[in-house]
Amino acid sequence: MNVAASPQSFARLKVAPLTPSIGAEISGIDLSQEQDDAVIAEIRAALLAHKVVFFRGQPITPAQHIAFARRFGTLEIHPATPKDQPDPEVLHIAHGPDSKGKENAWHSDVTWRAEPSLGSILRAVEVPAVGGDTLFADMAAAFRGLSPAMQDFCRGLTAVHDIVRVFAGRLGKPVEELHKQYPPQVHPLVRTHPETGEQALYVNIAFTSHVEGLSAKESDRLLAHLYAQAAIPEYQCRFRWEPGSIAFWDNRAAQHYAASDYFPAVRRMERVTIAGDRPFYRDER
DSSP: OOGGGSOOOOSSOEEEESSSSSOEEEESOOTTSOOOHHHHHHHHHHHHHHSEEEEOSOOOOHHHHHHHHHTTSOEEOOTTSOTTOSOTTEEEEEEBTTBOOOOOSOBOTTTTSSSOOSEEEEEEEEOOSSOOOEEEEEHHHHHHTSOHHHHHHHTTOEEEEOTHHHHHHHHTOOHHHHHHHSOOEEEESEEEOTTTOOEEEOOOTTTEEEETTSOHHHHHHHHHHHHHGGGOGGGEEEEOOOTTOEEEEETTTEEEEEOOOOTTSOEEEEEEEEOOOOOOOOOOO
16 A cells, blocks of 8 residues: 555644655745654654655754754764764755766665665755756655566565765775775665555665676666666656755655756755664565
8 A cells, every 4th residue: 555645634734745656745834943743753754654755945054954854863974974074964965067966866875874874854055047856756656566476576685785886986985995884785675664564666776786696687687677667757756946945755765866957057955864774674465
């Protein structure tokens, strides 16, 4: 059953779904203010139901951004964050005339960690007049859309996720050094969500290197088929940014794609990420 399709009422928030599958906009809230536990619980419930939630008109400071994210768990520091940055929890993602966007591939954040993130909270600081949207895909719907035979084949398989596929070049570090700090991790192809129990595809073109137990050709063909599921429009929503917009997505059940169609315009974003737990598969049948 699609969790997002389940009827749900919110006493403190206005939650408007963007699509039947994924995404909802939350209004009637000021994130610069400290929220009580009941509101935080409703935001979490909306996140679980819709996999990504959006807020408009939130001109919060980095300190308020960090404080809000902390209400959902421990925060992690990304290795791309400069060591001398005063607020290491904030990952700055900026592109302009001298830097074309590179986040235009479907992915879930930091799946190369042993315990990948629960979710990410991204705030728009400066955005192009047009372009630079972010797309989100419901990977639980993507799993349900596979044939029963393909679902059964994928259940119980595992795949390797490797930081060097993206960050060896971006960080300018040798493979051996990165692997010493962040060794490749094995995660299930189908991940059971620890809070909703939904099954979701858990491979992505950015960080997944291969499926264990298959030949290289078999692995490549299977992964290509699974990667392609994120590109099906019925599993997606698309968000157009404005300064002060915020997106909070569940990395355990959704992938995202930042459209790099705005070069040479400037797009500046700030992301704070909530630490998660180790992925697992539990057969729900």
